Amino acid sequence: MADSAIERDEFGEALRNGLEGLPSSGRLTPEQLEVVYALAYAHAAQEQYAQALPVFAFLAQYGPTRKHYLVGLGVCLQMLGRSDEAITIYSLVLTLYPDSWHTALRVAECQLAGQQLDQARRTLELLCTPGTPDEVRVRAEALLQLTSREAAS
Numbered sequence: 001m002a003d004s005a006i007e008r009d010e011f012g013e014a015l016r017n018g019l020e021g022l023p024s025s026g027r028l029t030p031e032q033l034e035v036v037y038a039l040a041y042a043h044a045a046q047e048q049y050a051q052a053l054p055v056f057a058f059l060a061q062y063g064p065t066r067k068h069y070l071v072g073l074g075v076c077l078q079m080l081g082r083s084d085e086a087i088t089i090y091s092l093v094l095t096l097y098p099d100s101w102h103t104a105l106r107v108a109e110c111q112l113a114g115q116q117l118d119q120a121r122r123t124l125e126l127l128c129t130p131g132t133p134d135e136v137r138v139r140a141e142a143l144l145q146l147t148s149r150e151a152a153s
Contacts, residue, residue, distance in 0.1 A: 006099040016096050017062040033063045040072055049079040060089075067097050074106065083110040101127070101136040108143060121147060 008016065019025065028036075037059055043052035053076040059069035070093045077086035087110045093103045104127055109122035124147070127140035 006124045012095045028062050044046040049076045052076050
């Protein structure tokens, strides 16, 4: 489900087509991948991110354009303290699905965790603009206020 009407740019479309054309994309059926996803999701839901990580990595290899597989991989990396790697995966998600507002918020969270405060502020400021879904904008505003208070102290 799209959060807005933002469309994928030419590069994002070419990347998506290239990823879908990889031989690994057709090796397993969507049903088989979803069975594996259920296992990965169960681990993540129980906060067993180290166990979920290789399963999401497998899913990202065999379903490289499926948003929920990529976001799951990013979440595992983020929760395991691997913020830079999580940002890379989230950036891929945003390239493929530019209307992924919640994913952009996760990028800002990773930037904050990695002490990349200037980048985090810029990301959060972008998420505070009109057109951003209310729940994302409210969270971004709260994080922006928190980082401003920390910077002042």
